[in-house]
Amino acid sequence: xxxxxxxxxxxxxxxxxxxxxxxxxxxxxxxxxxxxxxxxxxxxxxxxxxxxxxxxxxxxxxxxxxxxxxxxxxxxxxxxxxxxxxxxxxxxxxxxxxxxxxxxxxxxxxxxxxxxxxxxxxxxxxxxxxxxxxxxxxxxxxxxxxxxxxxxxxxxxxxxxxxxxxxxxxxxxxxxxxxxxxxxxxxxxxxxxxxxxxxxxxxxxxxxxxxxxxxxxxxxxxxxxxxxxxxxxxxxxxxxxxxxxxxxxxxxxxxxxxxxxxxxxxxxxxxxxxxxxxxxxxxxxxxxxxxxxxxxxxxxxxxxxxxxxxxxxxxxxxxxxxxxxxx
Numbered sequence: 414x415x416x417x418x419x420x421x422x423x424x425x426x427x428x429x430x431x432x433x434x435x436x437x438x439x440x441x442x443x444x445x446x447x448x449x450x451x452x453x454x455x456x457x458x459x460x461x462x463x464x465x466x467x468x469x470x471x472x473x474x475x476x477x478x479x480x481x482x483x484x485x486x487x488x489x490x491x492x493x494x495x496x497x498x499x500x501x502x503x504x505x506x507x508x509x510x511x512x513x514x515x516x517x518x519x520x521x522x523x524x525x526x527x528x529x530x531x532x533x534x535x536x537x538x539x540x541x542x543x544x545x546x547x548x549x550x551x552x553x554x555x556x557x558x559x560x561x562x563x564x565x566x567x568x569x570x571x572x573x574x575x576x577x578x579x580x581x582x583x584x585x586x587x588x589x590x591x592x593x594x595x596x597x598x599x600x601x602x603x604x605x606x607x608x609x610x611x612x613x614x615x616x617x618x619x620x621x622x623x624x625x626x627x628x629x630x631x632x633x634x635x636x637x638x639x640x641x642x643x644x645x646x647x648x649x650x651x652x653x654x655x656x657x658x659x660x661x662x663x664x665x666x667x668x669x670x671x672x673x674x675x676x677x678x679x680x681x682x683x684x685x686x687x688x689x690x691x692x693x694x695x696x697x698x699x700x701x702x703x704x705x706x707x708x709x710x711x712x713x714x715x716x717x718x719x720x721x722x723x724x725x726x727x728x729x730x731x732x733x734x735x736x737x738x739x740x
Contacts, residue, residue, distance in 0.1 A: 417659070418564035418567070418656055419564065420564055420567055420568045420571060420599070420602045420660075421564075421568050422568050422571040422572055422574070422575055422599075422602070422603050422606060422607075423575075424568070425468075425472040425565065425568035425569045425571065425572055426572045426575060428471065428472055428475040428476065428569075429467075429468055429471040429472050429475065429569055429572065432461075432467065432471040432475075432500075432501060432504060433460060433461075433467045433468045433471050433569075433572075434459065434460060434461065435576055436455060436456050436457050436458075436459050436460065436573075436576065437455075437456050437459060438453050438454070438455050438456075438576070438577060438580045438581060438715065439453060439454050439456060440452070440453050440454075441453065441454050441686070441687065441716075443682075443686045444686075444699065444702060444703075444714075444716070447702065447703060448702055448710065448712070448714060449712075450710065450711075450712025450713065450714060451712050451713040451714065452702065452712070452713070452714045452715075452716065453581060453713065453714070453715045453716070454687070454689075454715075454716055454718050455573060455576075455577060455587075455715050455716065455717045455718060456689075456718050457573070457695075457717060457718060457719050457720060458689065458691060458695070458718055458719075458720060458721035461500060462493070462496045462497050462500045462722075463720060463721040463722050464493040464496070464497065464645075464692075464695075464719060464720030464721065464722055465493075465570060465573065465596060465717070465719045465720065466493040466494045466496070466497035466560075466720075467497040467500065467501070468569040468570055468572055468573065469494075469497070469560075469561075469563075469565075469566035469567070469568075469569035469570045469595060469599070470488070470494065470497035470498045470500075470501050470558060470566070470569070471497070471501050471569060472565045472566060472568055472569025472572075473558050473559075473563055473565040473566050473569065474486060474498070474501050474502070474505065474507075474558065475501075476565045477556060481556045482505060482507050482556075483507065484553075484554055484555050484556065485502075485507055485508035485509065485510065485553070485555040485556070486498060486502055486507060486508070486509050486510075486555060486556050486557075486558050487509070487510045487511075487512065487546050487549050487550050487553075487555045487556070487557050487558065488509070488511055488512070488546065488557070488558040488559075488560060489511075489512045489513070489539065489542040489543040489545070489546040489560060490511055490512070490513055490517075490542070490560055491513070491514070491516075491517055491521075491539055491560075491592075491644060491645050491646075491647055491648055492513070492517050492518065492521030492522075492524075492525075492644070492645060492722060493521070493645050493720050493722060494558075494560040494561075495511035495512075495513060495521075495525050495530065495532075496521065496524050496525055496528065496722070498511065498530075498558050499511060499525055499528035499529065499530035500528055502528075502529075502530070503528050503529050508531075508555075509528075509529075509530045509531070510530065510531040510532075510533060510546075510549055510553075510555070511525050511530045511531070511532050511533070512533045512535050512542040512543070512545045512546040512549065513525075513532060513533070513534055513535070513542050514534070514535065514536055514537055514538050514539055514541060514542045514638075515534050515536070515537055516537065516538070516638065516640070516644070516647065517644075518644060518724045519724070520722070520723075520724050520725060521722055522534075524722065533545060533546075533549070537638075538637070538638050538648070538649075539638065539647060539648030539649060540635065540648070540649050540651075543651070560593060560595065561592070561593030561594055561595030561596075561650075561657055562593065562594075562595070562650070562651060562654055562655055562656050562657050563595075563656070564656060566595050566599075567595050567598050567599040567602070567656065567657065567660070568599065569599070570595050570596045570598075570599030570600065571599035571600060571602050571603035571606075572599075572603070573596075573599070573600055573603065573717065574587070574599070574600045574601075574602075574603020574604050574606075574607060574608065575603055575606075575607050577603075577604075577608070577715055578603070578604070578607035578608040581713055581715065582608070583713060584604075584608055584611045584713055584714075584715055585610065585611055585612070585710075585711035585712055585713055585714065586611065586612055586613075586614060586710045586711050586712065586713075586714045586715070587600060587604065587611060587612070587613045587614070587714070587715045587716075587717065588613075588614050588616055588669075588697075588698030588699075588701060588702065588714065588715070588716045588717065589601075589613050589614065589615055589616065589698065589717050590615075590616055590617070590643075590645075590646060590694050590695060590697050590698060590717065590719045591615035591616055591617040591622070591624055591625065591646070591661075591668070591697075592617065592623075592624065592645070592646040592647070592648060592694070593624065593648065593649075593650050593657060594624050594650060594657030594658065594660065594661045595657055596717070596719065597613060597615045597624075597657075597661055597665060598656070598657045598660035598661050598664065598665075600613050600717065601613040601660065601661070601664035601665050602660065602664060605664060612665075612666065612667070612711075613664070613665050614665070614667045614668070614669060614698075614701070614707070614710075615661065615665050615667070615668045615669070616668070616669045616670075616671065616697040616698050616700070616701045617643070617646055617668070617669075617670055617671075617697065618641050618642070618643040618646055618670065618671060618672070618673070618676060618693075618694075618697065619670045619671065619672045619673075620639040620640070620641040620643075620673070621636050621637065621638055621639050621641075621647070622646075622670055623635070623636055623648065623649045623650050624650050624657075624658070624661060625668055625670065627650055627654075627658060628658075628661065628662055628668070632658075633649075633650050633651060633652050633653075633654045633658050634652075635649050635652060636649070641673065641676075641693065642673055642676045642677055642680070642693030642727075642737065642738075643676055643692075643693040643694040643696075643697060644692070644693065644694065645692055645693070645694035645695070645719070645720060645722075646693075646694040646697070667707055669697075669701040669706045669707060671697050671700040671701055671704060671706075673737065674737065675700040675701075675703070675704050676693045676696055676697060676700050677693070677736075677737035678700065678703065679696035679697070679699040679700035679703060680692075680693060680696045680727070680731060681731060681734070682699060682703060683696060683699060683718070684731045684732070689718065689721070690721055690723050690728055690731065691718055691720065691721050691723065692719075692720050692721060692722055692723045692727075693727075694719060694720065695717075695718050695719040695720045695721065696718075698716035698717060698718070699716055699718075702714070702716065726738060
């Protein structure tokens, strides 16, 4: 059952200030020329964990009572959320167990272990990893840290919109990667609060974009995952989704899907033009703009570059200008 939660972005911003950093908003001349309007990149790649997920994880964990923190935390993750939870847990001296599917790239698994997290590989999908996380929470009396469907997590991601509003008061359009909807709903709600004249555009990959499919169906749906360059956007939204489905449905009007070739070209573009190494899920907003979808946008435009945790083989291919890796 969906409900309307309070998304307190101001309180979340105060909570996370000692852990997450204020990320830069930088102009992109080549994208501005391509779009015919001013385009800026919001570089969440500069977070200590190289992805935006740190905001939501810190917001949720720091909202917990001390006894719940001491008992330990358990996320289910495609990589970046687990890394964020593990980082915050290490900073606060608490235990973290991260449940992942066997589809999470090896580099992201290694990063989790390097941060001291216990890693549990649970099945072939994010749904199975989520199920195992819930089991561990019950078995070990720990607290589940949801990757997206939680008001404190959503509020943490919404702090991105607060920063954009301060740095670019006349922002008109923000392109946001879309998976479970925590980032998109947080930014859309943040724009509603701090930049009411701006709109968020959700961008996902063509290979099983579950939130988009759910919105088209009018209710949450489940679907088998497929390999994609945008691996951080894989996974379902849960059939009993409580918050993000309704928030995205109410707050966002435009959605764009980009294919694998377009994602790879956007990754190459960001490396070639800005010397940025970004993961496929972080490049989808640039892919949408380069593909001229939607056909016209109001400027100024901000594209959220959500993460930089790229597999080494992809980095090598980007540097050598090789074709997209075969998935």
